Amino acid sequence: MTEVLLVASARPQFGVLAESVRKFKAQGARVRLAGTFHLEPVAEEVSALGLAEAHQLPRGLSHRSQALRRRASKSPRGLRVWMQSQRDSWLRGRARKADVLVALDPDAVYTVWRLAQYNRGAEAKFGLAAGLKAVETLTAGDGGSARRPTASVLPPLPMVARDVRRSVESLPATLLRTATARPVMRSGVGARLWRTAVTAPGMPVKVRAATSRYVSEGMRWAGRTSGAALALTQAAGKIPDLALKAELLDEAVMQEVSKGIRPRHLDKATATQLAYADAEFAAGRLDTAAKALNRALFLGFHRVLHIDQLSSPLADDAEGFVAPFHRSKVMRAVGRPQGRRVPAAPAPTDRPLRLLIMTSANDNFLRLVQQHYADHPGVELRFLDLAASKHYKRAAWAATRMLQDRLAEGTSDYQEEVERLMRPHLDWADTVFLEWAAGPASMLTTIDPGDARIVVRLHSYEAFTRWPHQTDFSRIDDLVFVAPHVRDLTTSLVPQLRGERAPRLHVLHNAMDLSGFARPKSPEARFNLGLVGLSQVAKDPKWAVRVLEQVRKHDERYRLLLVGGDMNRKTSQATREYRRDFEAELAPLVESGAVVRVGPTDDVPAELASIGTILSSSVREGCHVGVMEGAASGAVPVVRDWPFYAGKANGARTLYPGDWVVGSPEEAAERILKTTSTEEAWRQAGQRAAEHALTEWDWPMVRKHFDQLFLSNG
DSSP: OEEEEEEESSOOOHHHHHHHHHHHHHTTEEEEEEESSOOGGGHHHHHTTTOSEEEEOOOOOTTSOHHHHHHHHTSOHHHHHHHHHTTOHHHHHHHHHOSEEEESSGGGHHHHHHHHHHOTTSEEEESHHHHHHHHHHHHHHHSSOOOOOOOOOOOOHHHHHHHTTSOTTTSOHHHHHHHTSHHHHHSHHHHHHHHHHTTOTTOOHHHHHHHHHHHHHHHHHTTOHHHHHHHHHHHHTTOOOHHHHHHHHHHHHHHHHTTTOOOTTHHHHHHHHHHHHHHHHHTTOHHHHHHHHHHHHHHHTOHHHHTSSSOOHHHHHHHHHHHHHHHSHHHHHHTSOOOOSSOOOOOOSSSOEEEEEEESSOOTTTHHHHHHHHSOTTEEEEEEEGGGSHHHHHHHTOHHHHHHHHHTTSOSHHHHHHHHHHHHHHHHOSEEEEESSSHHHHHHTTSOOTTOEEEEEEOSGGGGSSGGGGOOGGGOSEEEESSHHHHHHHHHHOGGGGSTTOOEEEEOOOOBOOGGGOOOOOGGGGGEEEEEOOOSGGGOHHHHHHHHHHHHTTOTTOEEEEESOOOOTTSOHHHHHHHHHHHHHHHHHHHHTSEEEEEOOSOHHHHHTTOSEEEEOOSOOSSOHHHHHHHHTTOEEEEEOOTTTTTSSSSHHHHSOGGGEESSHHHHHHHHHHHTSSHHHHHHHHHHHHHHHHHHTBHHHHHHHHHHHHHTTO
């Protein structure tokens, strides 16, 4: 059967298309349609066409790199369609198998032509009539489908060596695109040839950059992600222009990051962006300097490096990782403490304390705090969610504008905007409590707080982001951490927190109402291991499965209950890969009944009533609420010695009783088998855990520390 792939960038005339599809099918062809136009509003018309498949191609470039979006904005419409479509796996797969590729409109022509470079046996046509003619010719040739023999796509080495030195305007595009096609790049010889070509001496800068991008694209299509990144990196090494060098290295890093791979040359990319930022700063081009610094921070603290992996460079050598940033002149300018004009006023004695609690969308840990101070006779409470208004939200996460303002020493329009938004709240409040030390903290410290006292709470996630590095902590009076190990990591990362103008540092547990977790457990719960929360890679639920396997070697009555939603595949490629592997590992265990997927729940105490052992399988945590709640329920806690903090002064072993913490799945199994050997032993161990949880972490105990922080000025 002849395979036909239609590509459209605009909504086609469905009447004409339907008749053509009928003719294609009459000739024994199977027809598929790929479109960058919005398919959903015309789903009914598309369905009536009788296609084998219809596929929505990406309709924009919002999720692609900034560099690519810049190039796209300056490119012809046909090239932009290709930029949107080229990474679509459905399109690539169908194009490889197609006998005839048809562009339905002028802006789809370039995309079809590019697809044809990777499938040299396919006919590439513009228009339905030409496509029908091609199918007729192919069918007449062998009574079914016929493919042209694949042409040689690798030109002789002397030709390549000669042509890659030509100017980019005169370099034959056909040669480049043909010579970097998939078959060449899948060949080790071809890939090495082109990596050598992009570093050839004497090549003009524009040619080298353009050639490296073609080579990188060809390698990416051939499945050589690291090779694609290396081609750009090697070319960048031969380019003296800092702006272009930084752009190529940025693209190289993003090649690997987009595939969930920790970039091999991240240090080069960030160092070049910082060098470019310093040069622009020295020349007085502050906006360009801020953009380059913003990009360095974005790359250096990308979530694929630190959040969506089982390890992080910050866990290995935090100070060493951030040192290049803080050696940068432009970063030192951004990090220069501005201080406050007047000290924070003491808490009033003649009226209630005016307390403003702020967050941006995430108020998961604020419910009890809000309830307490809403009912407190000595407090007048207001609450502000910055995410509820587009104006606040836009200002709170405007990273580049924040940096531009700091470099401009507070003379930018961004500072004026923040003043307009926040000054009324600062003038009203005696104390501002900002939840999460992320974008809003950077925004708030852009302006002088007046005499309002500023208290910020940093959980754990923020320490692995760029935000603490562009927050002016000299304008924060008190910084609250949820655990000592998070405090240790953050202070090692941020020089301002070790200086004379650093805020007061506190460690306060999260506000948790643990009294309601003490519910009766059935004898069968003794054999149920529980993991509450598995929505992030850092939770590493595979470790919990290893523990289950160990205990089931001794007794197959043990099961693992997974409570909570699954990881979001859209978060990153790294998350998708972890979840894919985990799902494959889990499938036979679920089928056998060894693992029970409880899923999301609004009643965690009810689910914990069925759990006899509560696990913490994470590689890092700040304050693992699920374990604390599990302990309060009377489940036996088994806590992995979180690898991010293992061996350091503070970590899981200092946050929890020592006998709760284990170093391996084997140690975990040993503790479980020992504490659950009899029902009596299990219930006694659970009772001790509950008593510890209630005396250390329950809200009546923690509330006193919050009152001391807010009502006595720390």
